[in-house]
Amino acid sequence: MESFTELVDLAAERVGGCALFASDEFFAGKENLLKAGDGVFVADKYTENGKWMDGWESRRKRVPGHDYCLVRLGLSGRVHGVDINTQHFLGNYPEAAAVDLCEAPLDASIEILESQAIQWTEVVPLSRLEGGTQNLFSVNSAVRSTHARLRIYPDGGVARFRVYGDVMPDWETLMRSGEPVDLASAMHGGRAVLANDMFFGHRSNLIMPGRAANMGDGWETRRKRGPGNDWVIVQLGRPGSIEHIEVDTNHFKGNFPDRCSIEGTFLPPGVPSEFLTSLAIAWKPVLGMTPLRPHHRHFFGEEILPGGPYTHIRLSIYPDGGVSRLRLFGRPVEENLEH
Numbered sequence: 001m002e003s004f005t006e007l008v009d010l011a012a013e014r015v016g017g018c019a020l021f022a023s024d025e026f027f028a029g030k031e032n033l034l035k036a037g038d039g040v041f042v043a044d045k046y047t048e049n050g051k052w053m054d055g056w057e058s059r060r061k062r063v064p065g066h067d068y069c070l071v072r073l074g075l076s077g078r079v080h081g082v083d084i085n086t087q088h089f090l091g092n093y094p095e096a097a098a099v100d101l102c103e104a105p106l107d108a109s110i111e112i113l114e115s116q117a118i119q120w121t122e123v124v125p126l127s128r129l130e131g132g133t134q135n136l137f138s139v140n141s142a143v144r145s146t147h148a149r150l151r152i153y154p155d156g157g158v159a160r161f162r163v164y165g166d167v168m169p170d171w172e173t174l175m176r177s178g179e180p181v182d183l184a185s186a187m188h189g190g191r192a193v194l195a196n197d198m199f200f201g202h203r204s205n206l207i208m209p210g211r212a213a214n215m216g217d218g219w220e221t222r223r224k225r226g227p228g229n230d231w232v233i234v235q236l237g238r239p240g241s242i243e244h245i246e247v248d249t250n251h252f253k254g255n256f257p258d259r260c261s262i263e264g265t266f267l268p269p270g271v272p273s274e275f276l277t278s279l280a281i282a283w284k285p286v287l288g289m290t291p292l293r294p295h296h297r298h299f300f301g302e303e304i305l306p307g308g309p310y311t312h313i314r315l316s317i318y319p320d321g322g323v324s325r326l327r328l329f330g331r332p333v334e335e336n337l338e339h
Contacts, residue, residue, distance in 0.1 A: 004081030004138060004164045006193075008186050011148060011163040012036070014208060015186065016074030021110045023067045024058035028157060030069050032056055033150075039159035041088040055089060057157030067094075068151045070113055072106065075167045075187060076146045082124060083162035084135040084150070093131040094152035099124035101145040113147060120149060144168050171238060171332065180243050180329040184313065185209065189237025190328075193273040193312075196231055197221035201322060203232045206315075212324035215251045220322030230257075231316040233276050238332040239266065241308035242286055245300040246327035247315075253294045257317035262287040264310030276312065283314060292317075309333050 011017040011034055019030035027047075032039070032055050039054040046052055058067040079101060086093040100120040104113060112118060123139045148163050167189040174181050174188070184190040184207050192203035200220035205212065212218045221230040242264065249256040263283035275281075284307050287300055308330070315326055 005083065005136070005162075007080055007164040008075060008077070008167055008191065008204070009162045010073045010075045010077050010079065010165050010167065011071050011161060012074060018072045018074070019056070020070045020072050020113070022056060022058070022069040024155070025056060026059035027051065027057035028053040028055050030056045033069065033158060033161040034071070035160070038085065039087050053088065053157055055157050055159035057089070057092065058152070058155045061155040066151055066153045067155050068149055069161070070110065071148045071150065071161065071163070073146055073148060073163060076103075076144055077165040077167045078143070079123065079139045079141040079145050079163055079165040081136060081138050081164045083160070083164070084129060084137070084158055085160040085162070086129060086131050086133060086135065086157070087159040088132065089157040089159060090131045092157050094129055094154070094156035094158065096126050096128050096153040097124070097135070097158075098122060098126045098151045099137070099139075100149040100151070101141060101147070102149075103144050103146050106146060108147070126153065141165070167237065169237060175332055181240070181332055182327050183236040183238060183240045183242075183330050183332060184234050184326055184328040185237065191235045192219075192232055193235045194233040194276050195219065197320070206232065206323060206326045207234060208325070211248065212250050215322060218250070218252065218322050218324035220252070220255065221317070221320045224320040229316055229318045230320050231314055234313045234315070234326065234328070236311055236313065236328065239309045239311045240330040240332040242304055242310065242313070242328050242330040243301070244327075244329040245287060245304060246325065247292065247298045247300075247323060248325040248327075249292055249294060249296055249298070249322065250324040251295060252322035252324065255321050256294045257292050257319075257321035257323065259289050259291050259318040260287075260323070261285070261289045261316045263314045263316070264308060265312050266309060267311050286310070286313065289318070
């Protein structure tokens with residue numbers, strides 16, 4: 001069974017997540033909660049308030065109560081789990097924590113979010129934390145959430161706060177525009193669900209917004225010493241046809257793939273990711289074998305073969321290497337379409 005940590009982090013800074021308010025951030029700022037990576041520790045780094053920490057840390061509470069942080073999710077969606085990561089916080093992590101979710105206007109003020117107008121739902125009840133590690137909690141939320149509230153008891157430090165779930169885009173608005181949509185983008189519910197190798201870079205980087213910051217912000221496989229090639233499968237946020245493709249090898253200069261090809265298939269909802277390698281699946285060519293260049297954005301239009309709609313796309317690279325981003329622009333269709 002797939003772990004919820006394989007889903008998109010709806011709160012991540014890289015997808016627009018924002019820590020709006022914290023009751024106390026004396027030692028370390030709330031914005032660190034949503035940054036990429038697991039956090040770092042610098043032994044001899046201090047600020048005028050005390051030890052520098054890569055996370056959110058409140059002062060020692062000398063009065064009744066607890067600290068909390070309000071987060072606006074970068075991507076609205078259905079939450080399946082959270083990670084309250086206390087890495088590097090050993091003698092100063094919170095004893096316990098709880099998490100609440102709500103759906104509110106994205107421009108809601110702090111005053112509105114803390115008023116009776118907003119209904120918060122507790123999805124992680126008060127639970128004990130361990131220091132210096134991930135604290136994972138499954139969430140069974142059936143509704144769309146836009147904001148999260150992390151409550152810590154009574155005070156202390158948290159390195160990272162992850163909110164994993166399924167993105168729920170506003171497809172009505174996206175389809176009304178009449179413009180092609182990047183159906184693969186994580187912003188539109190796309191998911192990189194399977195890859196045969198991701199030794200140097202995770203498959204999910206392929207569908208993140210913006211261009212890659214460096215080689216580590218892409219999908220990269222190890223050097224292949226035997227026959228075959230590497231591949232990754234992306235589940236589109238919505239079934240659709242493909243009209244324009246971008247394959248970006250940004251930052252990959254001595255380790256870009258020599259060639260690539262793209263195929264698509266249409267599958268019913270709920271197909272488990274492990275079934276995607278079955279020989280029973282009929283993959284149709286979308287882009288034939290195509291040479292790639294280093295550190296370059298490749299755009300394809302006329303080269304795309306007619307077909308679709310598709311629910312899944314398989315990018316194959318030959319023989320191995322790194323790709324920073326994959327964009328699949330097309331026309332979304334109704335989800336209940338029978339194919």
